[in-house]
Amino acid sequence: MKIIKTCLTAIISSVMIFSPMAYADKWSDQFPHIKATGDIPGECSYESMSKKNYKGKTLKINTHAVPVMGEPTALHAEQFAKLTGAKVDVTHTPAGDLYAKAMVPFQAGQAPYDIVFGFSNFINDWRRYLEPVPKKYVEMKQMQDVTPSHIGIASWDGVMYQFPVDGDRHYLKYRKDVIDNPKYQKKYKADTGKELRVPRTWKEYGEMAAYFNDWDWDGDGEKEYGSAEVMKKDDLMYAAFYSRSAAYSKNPKTPGGFFFDLKTMKPLINNPGFVEALTDWVEATKYVPPGGINFGLGDEIGSFGGGQTLFSFSWDDAFVAAMQPDSPINNKVGAAQLPGAMKVWNRESNSWDEGFNQAPFFVWGWAVGVAKKSKEKEMAFDYLCFFANEANHQADIGIGRFGVNPFRDADFQADVWTQIGWDKDIAQSYVDTLAEMEKSKNRVFPLRVPGTFEFNAALATAAAKALAGQLSPQAALDEAAKQWEDILNRVGKDNVRKAYAVGVAMEDNKL
């Protein structure tokens, strides 16, 4: 009897312990992408999707070019097609054209795509053409883990229009094997009289980047450079500029707007804070790799991720790429908050406030919605839900080139990253950096106002002219400010103010 009891206990225990793995194996065998976790039960898991039947139906998606976001879109489309029997057509579009590719048919009352990918700051222009995310998806378990800030990003006036698939912010990435190297610390001190450390300010960043520029400091036989940055016009370079500007211009003592003065709607982008940041950035053209002034996001990821530069700052992708097992700098990188500044512009006193200031920039990233005129809304939302299911999400965030970054509470645990081979201290510094940004009370959020694309394009063009030496930083930003005034007049100050007030309230910690 005892033997039977023992056997029964063993069998039951085995079933209890191993059933999730057996369940997981069933799907990970077919879909190796999720081999690390297997399928994770949920409303949009592989198991759940396999019960849907979309045979004979076609889902049309417009997404970004491969690899950033384009590759996971295509991969999950293929998986979704296998599971549900649907036909999924994926169109890849360069970043600069995502806005128009959706807007042209939107405005013509057509829906050539059921699903459109873009950036979250398009929400104000796009939301009237997007179907709100149905309640059943908003309330499902996988959505409960999304951080409140990312729920806010995907929503407008409390209605969710964009399905959360990505979470973005800019932070500093550096070569830990250089910055923490006692030999280089000693050499740097001897040559410059300064400490080699994770740069606290943009000035320190520039000094170190210039010092480690154009020589082979990692002994691989190739020259390395100071910094890789997104400097290419029309390729999200405006976000890089805002990141460099935040420390000089986001003064916690002067709430009421970073881009505009909310009261008067006067553009602030040509004040001395922004000019100082652009002056630094022009200086940075001297310590980027040859051709670095034309680096887009993909180049920046490849450059830092490939071990070509000491520093970089932008989204998580370059950092995750650097931490992949096949990277030449795997476990040799560190993450930290964006550098700060030793002064910040006070627009009320019209003078610099001396003292350390730091302001993280939450660059809300990839966003995706379902066209209101789509005839396949249910299938479209199922696809998005499947895209972001827990198994896919965990696999996606570990692949740098995918561009899928943390936006769930669970992502901010170091264990998630040590499981995919990251050193514990690097994983901890990474999640701490992200968590500190969430806690900061001096944050900058991107513009989400009508005509946001025009504002950012005008700024990017002006900044690009300064980087190319066509205009001085002050003249370039004066030109941008003048264009912002013109755009304001065209769009209507009150329209912009109303939308901008939402972002300002978030920046001023009132929401």
Next chain:
Amino acid sequence: MNFKHKYVFLFPGLFVLIGILIFPIIFTIRLSLSGWNSYTPEMNFIGITNYIRLFTDDPRFWESFFRLSFLSVSTVILQYIIGFALALMVWREIKFKRFFRVIFLIPMMTTPVIMTVIWRTFFHESLGPVNDLLGHIGIGPILWLSDPVIAKFTVIIVEVWQWTPFMFLLLLAGLLSLPKEPFLAAAIDGASTFRKFVYVTFPLMAPISIGAIIIRLIEASKIMDTVFVLTSGGPGTATETSSFYIYIKGLREFQMGYAATLSFTYLVIMIISLTIIAKVLTKLMIKE
């Protein structure tokens, strides 16, 4: 006899003309008088506001236009010189004449966007083979795409490589159709090769040359794909051309009304300037 029925036969052609030429132009003019953009997607009427903005407050368009003029004129001149030289080379009795004719045409037969991607890879300043090769002989790195001046010449190199074969083809066809008598007369008179070219070949080729130059100028003035792929108009706005600027305003910033204004103005300018250029070339190259 009543020939009114003959007009019936004109209708198909007329409909096509209205559909593909007249209607788009009229629609563009109407759109240019509206403020259609991303936040007011409607054909409202704002009069000549967009035109006032263009002529009083948009130096970037005019800068891009003058840049385009420089790029198109310089590329077409180079294409004409190189194309003429190549055509003269294979016009004569040389070995492997047919082989060379095919080889010279290959660039034109390739897809411009794909070839520009390949050129961009060649000219990549830190990873491309051009700087790597130059580095072996102690030159560089040359900032092919990130120096505002050099980037213009990079665009010219790619354009000349891509479209010289077209010029070559037209000029070779012209050379093959020339009458033989003037050349025989020149040979009897003992004219040197140089004098034969200056006094016989070039004048006889003038009408064909003018046609080829004008066709290429029209095409070159629409330069877009090379700039889009190679430099995206950068660094800064150093290689931004009119068509690329119109594309940015219309399809990136979604200022449809204003982009229509730019397009229509550009069309008028091009019609006027190409007409003048054709007349000037005729006067210069064709002697009575």
